[in-house]
Amino acid sequence: MNKTDMRMFTEAWLLLALARTMLLFLPFRKLAPILGKKSFPAAENEYLYHDKNDKLIRIGRAILRAGKRSPWRTECFEQALAGKLMLKARRMTSTVFFGVSKNKQKGKFHAHAWLQCGNYIVTGNKHLEQFTVIVCFKS
Numbered sequence: 001m002n003k004t005d006m007r008m009f010t011e012a013w014l015l016l017a018l019a020r021t022m023l024l025f026l027p028f029r030k031l032a033p034i035l036g037k038k039s040f041p042a043a044e045n046e047y048l049y050h051d052k053n054d055k056l057i058r059i060g061r062a063i064l065r066a067g068k069r070s071p072w073r074t075e076c077f078e079q080a081l082a083g084k085l086m087l088k089a090r091r092m093t094s095t096v097f098f099g100v101s102k103n104k105q106k107g108k109f110h111a112h113a114w115l116q117c118g119n120y121i122v123t124g125n126k127h128l129e130q131f132t133v134i135v136c137f138k139s
Helices: 003-025 028-035 054-068 076-089
Strands: 037-039 095-103 108-117 120-123 132-138
Touching: 003 028, 003 054, 003 076, 028 076, 054 076, 054 120, 076 095, 076 108, 076 120
Parallel strands: none
Antiparallel strands: 037 132, 095 108, 095 132, 108 120
16 A cells, blocks of 8 residues: 555544544434535436545545454445545545345345445445435535
């Protein structure tokens, strides 16, 4: 890992800790302004494209690596929030999506959050086709 990647890893690790703390202690109404303005969900195909951008790839990779090395929970919401903060620090606009999926066998709902910048999905890009977007926040 080069120096840039190491700095980004450290930033991601610290922001994942902050994101987890925020999710534990703040109600969603206090977190929502950090995520951006509530907006209508995008058209289904809009968030499935992958635009190559080295900085976005590095941020996504740093969040994944930091999450694997964190002793606290670093699931999709924590990752999306940490990524949002990293992008805001770089003055890059992004959208956090929240979706739900129903497990037909067990009758349970599953929630998922992912972060998109432009046409690139920075965090939470696995199995998106299973989720129906219910709300998104843009900034």
